[in-house]
Amino acid sequence: MGLIFFLLFCNLFLSITKADAGDTLPGPPSDLTKLSLEELMEMRVETVYGASKYEQKLTEAPSSVSIVTSDEIKKYGYRSFAEVLRSIRGFQTTNDRNYSYLNVRGFGLPGDYNSRILLLIDGHRINDNIYNAAALGREFPLEIDLIDRIEVVRGPGSSLYGSNAFFAVINVITRRGRDLKGVEVSGEAGSFSSYKGRLSYGNTFDNGPEMLFSGSYYDSKGNRRLFYSEFDDPSTNNGIAEDLDYERYGNLFGEMTFQDFTLQGNYNYRKKGVPTASYETLFNNSRFFTVDEQFWADLKYAHTYPEHLNVLARVNYNYYKYYGDYPLEGDPAAGEPEVLINKDYTRGEWFDSELQFVKSFADRNKVILGAYLQYDPKQVQRNFYINSGRDGFRDKRNSHNWALYTQGEIEMAHNLVLNAGLRYDHYKTFGGTINPRAALIYSPFDMTAFKLVYGRAFRAPNVYELYYHDGSNTQKPGLDLEPEVINTYEAIYEQYLGENYRATVTGFFYRIDDLIALQTDSSDGLLVFRNVDEVEAKGMEFELGGEWKCGTEGRVSYTFQETENRQTGDVLPNSAKHLAKLNVVLPLIKDKLFLGLEEQYTSRRRNVSGDFTGGFFITNLTFFSRDLTEGLELSASVYNVFDKKYVDPASETHRQGNIEQDGATGRVKATYKF
């Protein structure tokens, strides 16, 4: 009931400002001219980088793009990167109380590691070199408060970015020293004894250098009593997992810019207790946890040379480590302890380097040429038992891949632009692959864009799929895997309506071939990864967004999507046919106090055992205030306001078919800048 009231309220609010405006502001707004140069330089206009590797206007991008700004992150009270992604048209996230997973365009098989999404931070590839996974929950390797904005570029991006740019490329742009100009301290407290603290400093100096340093720490006890009916037996604590949902992370970030050079370093550590007893582990055993650590140091050089030539060169070192303890039932008769610890461990190190030229010609014509090289000196996977004679597994690899790519933007006729690109990738493991993308962009009017896009993308088999085995007890390595391939066709219509509204309608069709899936080899009964599955999907998306000077902003979207496994004819697991999202920010006191309202609908989804989970609505509310006293931001949020009980489909490694998610939770946060 309250929700409707809020909407009426803003109508009311707008009517009041209307009366005011009528009295004091005849004609178009004139206040812009009253702003100082510094204030003007802080004003945003809409552009996007990730779709073409250079900044361009949204309507000129060869994709359908969504952008989330730091302002929205504050006003909607997002606590993790996954929560941000969940608000985006057509995106859906799931969580198994260990990791968060992203579902795009109906595709997000339970148990997959986000390897069909490419995650970039300031243009630097973040997917690790073991699972090629994009970490998106609180394991996301960057402190969320350091995000300036997020660009989500839908559709295949392999023609520019290579492997993993299968369904979407997500480019996260970090805040810069000039965005802080001083010290920022932030503290927050939330349900389940969750606390976070952050200290950041950023500045830019007259003679050019700019810097930002930040450290943060998060600690949560999690839901201290979780009930799983599958384990409802006196021998397994009546299905109650106690104190096992804890989570901690720490992040250190630093960036320095001098003239054309930017050096960025980041370190992230996350530990998560796992309460679900997945992988046949002992139920309610406090030893079950996973840890993810990621570090990188990235040096970037960007310069604009005469004759409209932009050069970008970068080189970076990356480190990823994952380990976990999996408590199993030991065999005391064989000399094993009662709780046998299985340790799973992977470590990856890689360097990548990129050189890219963007040359602009007359009118809108542009050409990109680029080269990319990745060298992986270490890709280590280990699995072993403590105090047991059982066989372990150890695999150590190194590999490399390189690529050459080009993209051109050609104005073929007035209002008609062809944006076409091609990338050749070469992998040590399977050889070469060529992936093109072509987009025709027709803008008959300033406010209108029609885009037709074809793209092909690939995902290289990762070392886990290629080499993991357990001594050939139950699983053998999938040595001769080929890349997965997706062909996507899209039609996009973007329309600005007046100055405040933006409407998008898209239709897509894609087909995936050679999808890698775990299979049983009938000749020896062993599990093995093979290029077997074919998937087809089609869908439509509608979105309408708007913004007003009174501070009201919002967007509403609906996605319809249908997926099909071509072998079985079934809809894919964890694929919702309908998604709807509503986001509205209402100003309660102009420029000072805002109410952020979020409403998300997910329709029923099939789980891996063929049952359907129920559809659900989730409502989140955030009150956000800024500058009540100068430099102070306060927010209070309630998530899942109606305490809706809902579940996400679990992967085969769980005894549970579905994992229940959190009910109503809350958080308060204060940030002070000085």
Place this chain on the structure above:
Amino acid sequence: MKKIILFILFFISPFYIIFAPDNARSEELKPGEYQVKAAFLYNFLKFIEWPEGPVKTADAVTLCILGEDPFGRDIDIIRGKAVRDRVLSVRNIGSVQEAGECRILFISPSERKNIAHILEKARGSGVVTIGDTEGFAQQGVIINFFLENDRVRFEINIEAAKKADLQISSKLLKLARIVENTGPTITGTGR
């Protein structure tokens, strides 16, 4: 009941967004790129000193827009505004020959191919050339807009400003990215 409310919420919200009060349309939170650029142009006037003569039009400072006009109605927010007791007038011109009385010459991206010719004609007349196209500053346009992180920024070619005998205040220079001519004879300025 809850479901009904949620349904209504989803159902009416698109209409709500569409039919929100009319005045809100002109008051969007994010101003148009060219509204912001217009406001920049107005601000520039405060930080640039022209030489005495040869331009002597009393009571008016003329801003000329050469080529395809990207501003449209957005320029109206500065049209007729007073700058240092003089009124800013805005004119659209089709060729650089008509630029005689212009104190500020905004060169549209559509003139990219003619840029060398335009600069040649505008040279020495005490006119501030302003561009909106990547690379213009390197070719001798005095102030050139560009976008960075969604924000409007500008670069200044100091050599070109000196040649035009213009005094640009240090405040403006501080906020600008300083660029150099592409010519081989010019060596480092700034940074």
